[in-house]
Every structure is written in structure tokens, then in C-alpha cells.
Amino acid sequence: MKAVQIVKPNELKLIDIEKPVITEKDNVLVKMTAAGICGSDVGIYHGTNAAATYPRIIGHEMVGRVEEAGPGVANLKVGDRVIINQVTSCGHCYPCKIGRGNVCDSLAVRGVHIDGGYREYIAVPESDCYILPESLSDQDAVMIEPTTIGIQSCTRADLEKDDLLLIYGSGALGSSILKIARLLCDHIIVADVVDDKLEAAKANGATHTINVLKENLIEKVKEYTYGHGATVSIDAVCNKDSLINLLQATGNAGRVMTMGFSTAPTEINQFLVTSKELDVRGSRLQNKMFGKAIELVNEGKLDLTNSISHTFPLTKAQEAFDFVDSHDPSIRKIVLTFDF
Numbered sequence: 001m002k003a004v005q006i007v008k009p010n011e012l013k014l015i016d017i018e019k020p021v022i023t024e025k026d027n028v029l030v031k032m033t034a035a036g037i038c039g040s041d042v043g044i045y046h047g048t049n050a051a052a053t054y055p056r057i058i059g060h061e062m063v064g065r066v067e068e069a070g071p072g073v074a075n076l077k078v079g080d081r082v083i084i085n086q087v088t089s090c091g092h093c094y095p096c097k098i099g100r101g102n103v104c105d106s107l108a109v110r111g112v113h114i115d116g117g118y119r120e121y122i123a124v125p126e127s128d129c130y131i132l133p134e135s136l137s138d139q140d141a142v143m144i145e146p147t148t149i150g151i152q153s154c155t156r157a158d159l160e161k162d163d164l165l166l167i168y169g170s171g172a173l174g175s176s177i178l179k180i181a182r183l184l185c186d187h188i189i190v191a192d193v194v195d196d197k198l199e200a201a202k203a204n205g206a207t208h209t210i211n212v213l214k215e216n217l218i219e220k221v222k223e224y225t226y227g228h229g230a231t232v233s234i235d236a237v238c239n240k241d242s243l244i245n246l247l248q249a250t251g252n253a254g255r256v257m258t259m260g261f262s263t264a265p266t267e268i269n270q271f272l273v274t275s276k277e278l279d280v281r282g283s284r285l286q287n288k289m290f291g292k293a294i295e296l297v298n299e300g301k302l303d304l305t306n307s308i309s310h311t312f313p314l315t316k317a318q319e320a321f322d323f324v325d326s327h328d329p330s331i332r333k334i335v336l337t338f339d340f
Contacts, residue, residue, distance in 0.1 A: 003119035004317040004336075005053045009047025012318050017057075019121050024076040027070030030082060034062030035117045035314075036142035037334045039172065043261065044112065050263045054111050059109050059336070060086035061145040062117030063138050066129070072125045082129040083144050084117065086110045086230060087285055102152070102185070102287040109285065118314060119336060130290045133297045137334045139311065143176075143304040147293040148286035149259075156283040157167075157232045157257050159184045163215055164225040165247055167206075168189075168217075169236030170197040172333060173259070177234055178204055183301060185232075189224050192211035193218055196329070221249040235259055240266045247272040249278075255279045308333050313340040 006012055022029050041058050043049035062084040066076050074081070089096050089104030096104050101214060107328045110116040132141045154177065159165065165185050167174050169194040181188055182205030190201040191210040198209040201244030208224045221230055229251025235242045244267045246256050256278055273280060296302035309332035312320035320334055 002314060002340075004059070004186075004314060005055050005057050005058050005118075006045055006052075010045065012045060012321060014315060014317065018117065022068055022070045022098040022123050024070070024072070026084075026125055026127050026139075027073050028066055028076055028129055029066040029068040029121060030062075030129070031121055032062065032064040032085065032117055032119065032338050033081075033138040034142050034338070035059045035336045036145065036148070036322060037320060037336065039131065040196035040261070042321065043110070045307060045321055047249040048262070048263055049112070051109070054114070057115035057118055058111045059116040059118035061142045062086070062110070062122065063123070063132070064117075068119065069126075071296040076126055076129055076131070079082060080129075081132040081138065081141070083132055083141055084122065084124055084287075085128040086112075086116070086145065087287075088114070089129075100287060103205055105276055118317065120314075129150075130294055133294055136297065139273045139308050139337070140305050142308045142335050143294050143333065144290065144297070145286075146172060146176040147296075147302065147304065148177065148289035149173070149283075150178075150180040151285040151289040151292055152257060153234055153257055153283040154178055154180050154184055155287075155289075156281050157234060157255050160191070161186055162190075163187070163231045164228065164251075166233040166246070166329075167201075167220055167236055168233065168242055168246055168249075169238075170194070170201045171236065173200070173238075174234075174236035175204070177236055178206065179302060181234075183296070189221060189230065190222075196333070197335065200282045215257040217245055219249050224250065233257065240261065240264055243264070243268060247276075247278065250276065250278060252276045254276075256280060257281055257283050261285050283333050308335050310334045311337050313337050315340050 009278035016280040034287045044052040088108045090106040093105035189208045190206040233246040233250045239263045
């Protein structure tokens with residue numbers, strides 16, 4: 001079967017590998033139908049994702065149909081459309097014992113530490129498969145995984161109705177966070193450098209927007225938060241300056257969420273953290289949030305349709321990644337398909 005492997009940074013190959021077989025543990029065989037390209041996949045391709053190991057079959061936004069189910073499978077049947085959890089954990093270390101398996105001491109993420117979904121078939125445990133809502137196409141269903149990341153960040157932030165939220169960045173990550181935040185919080189500020197993205201954020205529930213190339217972020221946040229500053233700030237930009245900007249924009253007793261994976265040095269000011277008694281919290285991956293995301297879709301609270309801007313067959317993955325690197329403004333979400 002065909003698979004896409006990153007041999008080493010900046011070297012992508014289409015390879016032939018053996019079709020997997022089900023085992024007692026990996027008791028469901030899934031035929032892949034759609035797999036999203038995420039910013040972290042691009043980071044693995046370019047060698048900027050510190051968590052990745054090589055060579056690696058990447059892809060963690062994984063949608064497919066059950067091709068075969070083992071004798072111990074209770075809740076799935078052949079033909080079921082599913083999305084696959086990318087997180088695998090040991091279940092017995094300290095993080096797992098306190099219910100935080102997404103940061104397991106032996107964490108292995110499909111597509112990052114172990115092979116992922118850019119292949120025609122994958123064998124996984126039944127417990128890692130979630131049946132898709134009938135309302136979503138396979139391609140749109142890819143967006144469930146980014147949605148879980150948004151749910152995780154808002155959960156880690158303890159986001160509440162009366163919070164004054166700042167989402168810094170309105171790309172794919174920021175947009176996913178906004179879709180969840182607007183269900184939880186009434187006052188949302190979105191900051192970015194692209195007016196079109198800010199207009200989309202306003203249409204999708206942002207109370208205020210800030211173009212940081214034209215306006216002073218700190219001053220506008222103070223203006224939009226009655227002089228206090230944000231009570232919660234979420235970094236969906238994840239560059240070397242974003243954390244210090246959020247420490248400045250967040251008011252006393254606030255929470256600042258970091259989500260970046262760069263190992264490059266970044267500025268931080270202890271006075272800002274200590275004097276405001278800020279909570280600076282990381283948010284990584286998602287912690288069993290697929291069920292919540294699917295529930296929101298089924299309840300009509302979350303619309304993930306028409307999210308995909310471009311598709312490429314798996315066999316043209318190099319072309320797809322080159323297109324991502326072009327930064328074409330028409331790009332929203334790119335999905336690899338398996339109908340070749």
C-alpha cells in the first residue's frame with residue numbers, strides 16, 4: 001500500500017509498505033479516506049517540530065471507514081465512518097493517573113512519534129475510534145481533530161461566560177479556538193495581522209478585532225476590557241514575541257495559555273507574571289475530547305462544513321506541501337484524499 005513518509009527534514013517520499021493486519025490490541029483495520037495537513041505536519045516536514053522523530057509516516061487528522069473488526073470489537077462494525085484519536089498513552093504514569101494522558105510520560109502521538117495516517121490503511125484499538133456524525137462528509141470531518149485542540153485549550157484555561165478573552169492569531173488554530181470559545185464566553189477579542197481573517201473572526205463571533213500591524217495590541221485590549229486587560233489570553237500565533245505580548249495584554253489574576261512547540265528562545269518578563277499573579281499554562285494536543293466535539297456537532301452547536309479549501313490525492317502529497325509553503329491566501333484547510 002502507499003504511504004507518505006518524511007525521511008528527514010525537507011525530504012518527503014511516497015513509499016510502498018505492507019498492509020497492516022489486526023491484532024489483539026490493534027483490533028480495528030481502517031481504510032483511510034481523508035487526512036488533514038496541519039501546521040505541525042508542516043513543522044515535521046521542515047524539521048521545526050521538536051517532538052518529531054524520523055523517518056516518520058505523518059498525519060494525525062485521520063478519517064476512514066472500518067474495513068475489518070476483530071473478534072473483541074463491541075461497538076464498531078465494517079463500514080462505520082470513524083475518526084481516529086492521535087494520542088496513545090500508557091495509563092499508569094503520574095499524568096495518566098490524574099487523568100491527563102495527553103501528557104503521558106510515555107506519550108506517543110500518531111504521525112509524530114509513531115506512524116500516522118498518511119497511508120491507505122491503519123490498524124488501531126477500537127477505543128481510539130469515534131463514529132462520525134452523518135451530517136459531515138469525510139473531508140469536513142477532518143476538522144473534528146483541530147476542534148478537539150480548541151476544546152482542550154479552553155478547558156485548560158477554565159474559560160467561563162464572564163471572561164474577557166483574547167485570542168492572539170486567527171489562522172487555523174485561532175479559528176478552531178474561536179468556534180469553541182464563543183460557546184462558552186460572551187466577550188472575545190481576536191488579534192491578527194490580516195484584515196480578511198479578522199473580518200471572518202468578527203463574523204464567527206468575535207466581539208472586537210485588532211490588527212496588530214495598524215493598532216497597538218496592549219492599548220486596544222485595555223480599551224476593549226474596560227481598562228483591566230484580558231482575563232484569559234490564548235496564544236494561537238506561537239512566535240517568539242507572542243508570549244511577552246500576552247503577558248502584557250493580560251490583566252491581574254489572568255490566565256495565559258501557550259500552545260507553541262518552538263525550542264527557540266523567547267522573551268519572558270518575570271515581573272509581569274509575578275506582579276499580576278498570572279497563571280501561565282500549557283495546552284497540548286487534547287485529552288479525550290473527540291466525544292465532546294462530536295456531541296457539539298450532533299447538537300447543532302458546531303458547524304464544521306465547508307471548512308476545506310483544497311484537496312490533493314495522497315500520491316500528490318509533495319505538491320500539497322509545496323502549495324502550503326506558497327502561503328497562498330486562498331488556503332484554509334488542505335486535505336489529502338485516498339481515491340487514487
